[in-house]
Amino acid sequence: MTHDYSSSANWPIAAAMLPFAASHDAGADVWLDHLAQVVFEGLDCVDITDSWVRPGDLDQAALTDLGATIAQVGLRPVAISAIRRSVIDPVDGKVNLAYSHRTLDAAAALGVPVVSFGLHRPLLPDQKKVQWFWTEPGAADEQDAATWALATARLRELGEHAATLGIDVSLEMYEDTLIGTVDGALRLVESIGLDNVGLNPDLGNMYRLHRDVEDFLDASARCAPVANYWHVKSYSRDEDRARGLITAVPAPMESGSLDYRSAITTAISLGFAAPFCVEHYGGDGLSVAARNAEYVRRMIAVALGEATAAVRERTVNP
Known part of the structure; x- marks a missing residue:
């Protein structure tokens, strides 16, 4: 599957399936209902997030049904996101590696051009007890040479x-x-050393933490040259240094604390040409994600100079 990155109208912006309940065994009728809602909100691309359906664990008949259902509603499947299945998990790393290979095969069968893998692990019990899981510590990777x-x-x-x-x-x-x-992300991409392996700079994952984080604009600019997919979401972040208080809660991209107008413009100027995936946690996540998609498309238009060109055209031909 090839994508057109020459205009904002054609740039692929996918909806994550995070807002929907786990539906792996639900079947085509339920999948149709969920995917139809994505289309109804105005989106034309989808990320098959595996918290919703695990393509790598579907038998051939079910995988065919999934592909047919996606086609039936008119969505383009631009990515599969395999989450919390770290291939270096101390307990399940080998199992997750095998699952990841199956996910790649399923992606090929579905015509999906990008698969996003992470090294994050399943939520810990304390993370499942709170409203926002990122406010409790999760599992952490060892940083030694063997890892x-x-x-x-x-x-x-x-x-x-x-x-x-x-x-x-x-x-x-x-x-x-x-x-x-x-630094870690760039190091790993360089160590792997393959042209088809890049970054998904989902910096919102870090920005929501109630602790010091890297500068968002600097981080996104550094990642852009090796990014080949981009999960985007935002948070309202507040820091009271005198009291040692940092908080962050989900927010629509246009009203959150992350400056995506600058980040997207800079990334595209540095060569980023890959799909976006809009996400949102809490409340009606799909509706907010859909509005995020509209915002991202406007920001792409700004980055490509379409906004300025439109104004100039109206000036020349009022």
């Missing part, structure tokens, strides 16, 4: 498999993993 070598080897293995299928692998940034900082 880096294992991550490089297993992700390179996935990248090589993906290359035989014509698929890109995107590594989702997430706190306290090897790719929880820009």
